[in-house]
Amino acid sequence: MPSFTLLELAGRIMPEQADHSAPSGFGAAFSTDRNIQQIGFHHRDAIRLLFILVVGSEETEDGERIFRGEKRAMAMDFLVRYPDYLADELLNRYERERDLASLQAARQIFERDEPDVRTVAMVRWRRGAFQNIEMPLSILTAHGLVRALKQTAGHKRHDFIVTQAALAFVAKIEREQPTLTWYRDRVQLVMTLAGFRSGSSLKDDQYLHPEYRGAPHGTEIPSIKGRVLTRLDSLRWRG
8 A cells, every 4th residue: 555645645636736738758848846846747647547547447367457558548548638528429429329428427527617627638649649657657556556567479568457555545545535536437437438448449539530630749639629519509409
């Protein structure tokens, strides 16, 4: 069980503290203040990644929990970080299956102004939305919460073992920092769309958005808030 610093930091990293800055690795020199802020972002990213790996993992025959695919983690992370794209996917399901719960979830995203207050931008890179997860992953690994599986010959997918300590730590976070349960709720909503599909399959859907597909490499993927709001209004008038 990790000590307290990560939990204390988790308590300070409210989901409302979204930022629109690009991930590290794409900027120039940082000021001291910027460096301190960046450390907070690393811990926020670690907490968000932890919830994705815990909620998106599955139990193996030997009782361990495994999350399959770094690309899948990144595709799910995109939907957590971009509430407007998630809302659009929910509307797709509503129109396909007439699932009223999906319509209501999409509406709530906008009623809570999530595209404005919770978006954490990602950079468009060669394989779509990109975030270097080395730092948040190293934080989780250092605390014994996650363990990367070694790749074997011919096996290119990166999988992760989610330890029992991770499950206990997430329970502790939710008990002691209840505002962070937003992450569990959000990843569970994403899982209703993503399930255990591969990262490539999820990214194929994301490439259908012209704003995502057309973003120049190295730039932030733009919001689609306006387009989704128009779609919601259209559905309201259609009844």
